[in-house]
Amino acid sequence: MLSSINNRISQVHLTSNVKQTIVAMLGVTFGISMYIFMTGFMTGVNDTQADLAFSALAHVRIYNDGPADNSNIAQKLYPKDLINVRNAKVIKYTDGIKNSTAILATLGKQKDITGFTSQVNINVFFKNAGNKVNGLVSGIDVVSEDKVFGSAKHMIEGNWKELKYRSDGIFVGVELAKTLGLKMDDNVNILTSDGISRNYKVIGIFRTDVYSVDKTKAYIAINAARQLLGANQDYVTDIQIDMVDYNNTQPLIDNIKSIIPYKVESWQMGNQQLVAGSSLRDTIARAVSLTILLVAGFGIYNIMNMTINQKIREIAILKAMGFSGGDVTKIFLTQAIIIGILGGCVGMVLGYIISRLVNNVKFEIAGMHHLPMTYYPHNYLLAFMFGLITTFVAGYLPAHKASKIDPVSILRG
Amino acid sequence: MSDIILKADNIVKYFYEPEKFQVLKGISFEVKRGEFLALVGKSGCGKSTLMYVLSTMDTDYEGTLSIKDTVLTKKSQNQLATFRNENIGFVFQFHYLLPEFSALENVMIPALKLKKYSKAEVEERAYKNLEMLGLKDQALKNTNKLSGGQQQRVAIARALINDPAIIMGDEPTGNLDTANTQIVFDIFRELAKERQQTIIAVTHDDDFAKNCDRIIEMKDGQII
Numbered sequence: 001m002l003s004s005i006n007n008r009i010s011q012v013h014l015t016s017n018v019k020q021t022i023v024a025m026l027g028v029t030f031g032i033s034m035y036i037f038m039t040g041f042m043t044g045v046n047d048t049q050a051d052l053a054f055s056a057l058a059h060v061r062i063y064n065d066g067p068a069d070n071s072n073i074a075q076k077l078y079p080k081d082l083i084n085v086r087n088a089k090v091i092k093y094t095d096g097i098k099n100s101t102a103i104l105a106t107l108g109k110q111k112d113i114t115g116f117t118s119q120v121n122i123n124v125f126f127k128n129a130g131n132k133v134n135g136l137v138s139g140i141d142v143v144s145e146d147k148v149f150g151s152a153k154h155m156i157e158g159n160w161k162e163l164k165y166r167s168d169g170i171f172v173g174v175e176l177a178k179t180l181g182l183k184m185d186d187n188v189n190i191l192t193s194d195g196i197s198r199n200y201k202v203i204g205i206f207r208t209d210v211y212s213v214d215k216t217k218a219y220i221a222i223n224a225a226r227q228l229l230g231a232n233q234d235y236v237t238d239i240q241i242d243m244v245d246y247n248n249t250q251p252l253i254d255n256i257k258s259i260i261p262y263k264v265e266s267w268q269m270g271n272q273q274l275v276a277g278s279s280l281r282d283t284i285a286r287a288v289s290l291t292i293l294l295v296a297g298f299g300i301y302n303i304m305n306m307t308i309n310q311k312i313r314e315i316a317i318l319k320a321m322g323f324s325g326g327d328v329t330k331i332f333l334t335q336a337i338i339i340g341i342l343g344g345c346v347g348m349v350l351g352y353i354i355s356r357l358v359n360n361v362k363f364e365i366a367g368m369h370h371l372p373m374t375y376y377p378h379n380y381l382l383a384f385m386f387g388l389i390t391t392f393v394a395g396y397l398p399a400h401k402a403s404k405i406d407p408v409s410i411l412r413g
Numbered sequence: 414m415s416d417i418i419l420k421a422d423n424i425v426k427y428f429y430e431p432e433k434f435q436v437l438k439g440i441s442f443e444v445k446r447g448e449f450l451a452l453v454g455k456s457g458c459g460k461s462t463l464m465y466v467l468s469t470m471d472t473d474y475e476g477t478l479s480i481k482d483t484v485l486t487k488k489s490q491n492q493l494a495t496f497r498n499e500n501i502g503f504v505f506q507f508h509y510l511l512p513e514f515s516a517l518e519n520v521m522i523p524a525l526k527l528k529k530y531s532k533a534e535v536e537e538r539a540y541k542n543l544e545m546l547g548l549k550d551q552a553l554k555n556t557n558k559l560s561g562g563q564q565q566r567v568a569i570a571r572a573l574i575n576d577p578a579i580i581m582g583d584e585p586t587g588n589l590d591t592a593n594t595q596i597v598f599d600i601f602r603e604l605a606k607e608r609q610q611t612i613i614a615v616t617h618d619d620d621f622a623k624n625c626d627r628i629i630e631m632k633d634g635q636i637i
């Protein structure tokens with residue numbers, strides 16, 4: 001009933017004092033645009049942080065955590081007594097993951113996984129003549145590694161695919177190359193902790209913008225790494241898994257933990273500081289924007305209250321003519337909701353414009369060029385809904401008050 | 414339906430501010446369908462107060478009020494609002510119009526609320542009422558641009574729009590010159606006679622009262 005008399009009255013009220021309507025609308029507009037900007041910015045920061053982190057970090061990692069702590073077996077047999085074992089020696093039974101083919105087959109059947117890759121990671125010394133630097137050489141499968149970590153895009157020299165065909169080739173981090181004085185096609189010597197040494201040719205240099213990675217890491221083909229260790233084709237040290245939603249790793253872990261006899265660890269377990277940072281930023285963004293919406297809501301509440309005080313005689317007349325309390329509530333609530341919808345639409349546009357402007361501000365740290373920003377439609381929708389709810393509540397209270405007006409006491413004068 | 418349209422039985426009302434004071438001291442009377450009734454009495458004797466009770470707007474009284482064989486005492490505000498909309502046309506002592514609307518819209522509003530006729534029909538009827546009161550050329554003006562007398566006549570046109578069973582007026586011609594008073598009187602007369610609508614009007618105008626079917630005179634909150 002768009003053409004009902006109640007709506008007509010709401011419309012006249014809104015249009016007869018346009019200035020007041022606009023002021024109320026701007027309150028909502030401001031609240032919603034700030035909400036959009038804040039959440040866009042904060043999720044932008046979080047996404048950037050995640051991008052940086054996940055260039056070196058998978059969402060879930062499977063690795064051999066070493067045997068359980070059995071340095072005091074006797075204590076387990078006699079829990080009541082106090083037993084002290086001095087100078088316990090832990091014998092290392094296994095190293096790395098032996099039955100990787102079976103595990104990879106299991107992973108292939110899991111849903112919510114977007115990709116996984118096997119690695120043979122070895123702690124080594126890099127040597128170029130007299131220069132010696134310790135670091136990590138990662139034996140990788142070129143295709144799946146790129147799928148999980150997007151490593152190919154970090155190459156600043158050389159071609160990522162090359163590594164597949166060059167068992168003597170190596171990609172080194174840009175800082176590592178600097179330290180060792182390495183350039184393309186130079187040779188670099190690798191020394192493992194078991195004392196095996198081998199020469200590789202630099203066929204690529206990469207930059208991840210995570211300094212610690214660029215400073216210590218190198219890639220070789222996974223089979224080359226197995227050769228280096230004298231391990232068989234099934235041997236891997238880590239299986240790295242990427243998931244659809246990196247915030248939701250627990251279901252997968254619960255699923256596979258019991259069938260995989262190795263440590264299954266989510267990125268959250270290993271990186272509490274990242275989780276804390278991102279959820280703190282989320283909390284701040286939410287708190288600030290909700291405060292702004294609350295202030296906007298208070299503005300609407302005030303203006304609606306004012307309108308109702310101005311129109312108290314008219315409300316009494318309407319009631320005298322037979323309008324019910326419900327009609328009066330509807331008339332004023334409709335006004336609040338229209339203010340909310342208009343303010344919300346303008347707010348979404350303004351929020352987008354502010355986001356664009358901030359997004360263009362230069363910010364050149366850690367591989368970024370501009371301040372980060374996201375434009376997720378669901379954030380816009382959420383802002384709009386919050387705005388609408390705020391106006392609804394802020395409009396309902398005065399409207400309800402108006403519906404309770406006793407016409408005689410007003411008209412009697 | 415009986416011939417009695419309105420029945421007031423022992424209506425008593427107090428005001429508590431600034432001190433307890435009995436305004437209406439047991440008022441009982443009946444009004445017949447199609448009767449044109451004048452309510453007279455000195456200023457301050459409680460005429461307006463009684464009219465608010467009769468119009469169902471004031472529910473804070475003792476005694477019983479029935480209109481059209483319906484006991485209205487103790488009904489809820491919303492029920493009374495609906496009843497008023499359909500059955501009672503009220504012209505206030507001061508012309509209470511909605512200032513942001515045109516004269517035509519003011520007249521139409523109670524009918525649009527009632528929803529008995531389509532919007533087009535309501536508009537036609539509203540025009541007819543305004544024409545009857547000599548206001549056809551003012552129809553589209555905002556009511557705050559009209560003179561006091563014109564506003565009073567718009568209020569009368571509005572009171573008539575739903576063909577209410579009872580039209581109540583608190584000094585409805587108080588702001589009108591002799592000519593317009595005569596027009597309003599003639600309209601009331603005709604409504605009572607032709608359409609069997611009941612008129613209850615408070616008036617100070619002796620000529621006006623004299624020509625009514627019946628005069629009820631009040632003094633100090635009682636009918637004499």
Ligand SMILES: Nc1ncnc2c1ncn2[C@@H]1O[C@H](COP(=O)(O)OP(=O)(O)O)[C@@H](O)[C@H]1O
Pocket residue numbers: 412428429430431436454455456457458459460461462463
């Ligand atoms: N809201 C009110 N509060 C207290 N006393 C009132 C109020 N309205 C009217 N009165 C008093 O009630 C009496 C009757 O008033 P009213 O019905 O307006 O008289 P009339 O319309 O006959 O001139 C007067 O003495 C008036 O002062």
Ligand SMILES: [Mg+2]
Pocket residue numbers: 460461462506583
């Ligand atoms: Mg009076």
